[in-house]
Amino acid sequence: MSSSDKEIKVVKMARPVEPPRADDKEAEISREKGRAFLHGILLEIMDRPEDIAVTYSVGERTTIFKVECHPKSLGQLIGAKGKNISGIRAVISAMMARKGIRAIVEIPYIEPNE
Structure with missing residues (x-):
């Protein structure tokens, strides 16, 4: 093998990609849109629309959408x-990720009757 026939190995390293971060005002608008969208979906699939409530809380890195509903509608x-x-x-999750927001949808836990 001559010096011109040497193989060159190329190693590509993936760089971590930061998701786009929304500023506070944009993020708040996105969260409210997500809340309204979630509420709209629930109104269409559940029987007792008067008992459906969706709220959200903002943590350090995550937004938690909390769903409240009648226990009989949980199924x-x-x-x-x-x-x-x-x-x-x-x-x-996909809607919020586009805005750089991590989101979780939390549903109520109801103790089974023993």
């Missing part, structure tokens, strides 16, 4: 094998 919220709530969480 409609969760869906068969959790498909409804999984889909809702995926959509809300």
Whole structure:
């Protein structure tokens, strides 16, 4: 092998990509849009619209959307094998991620009657 026939190995290293950060005013508008969108979805899939409430709280790095509903409507919220709530969480998470906001949808826990 001559000096001109040497193989050159190239190693590519991935750089961490920072998600875009929304400023406080933009982030607050995005969170309110997410809350309204989530509330709208719930109104369409659940029976007792008067008992549905969606609030959010902002943590250090995460926004938590908290859903309150009538205990008898919880099954409609969760869906068969959790498909409804999984889909809702995926959509809300994707919506907020575009704005650089991490989001979680929290649902009520109701103790089973013994």
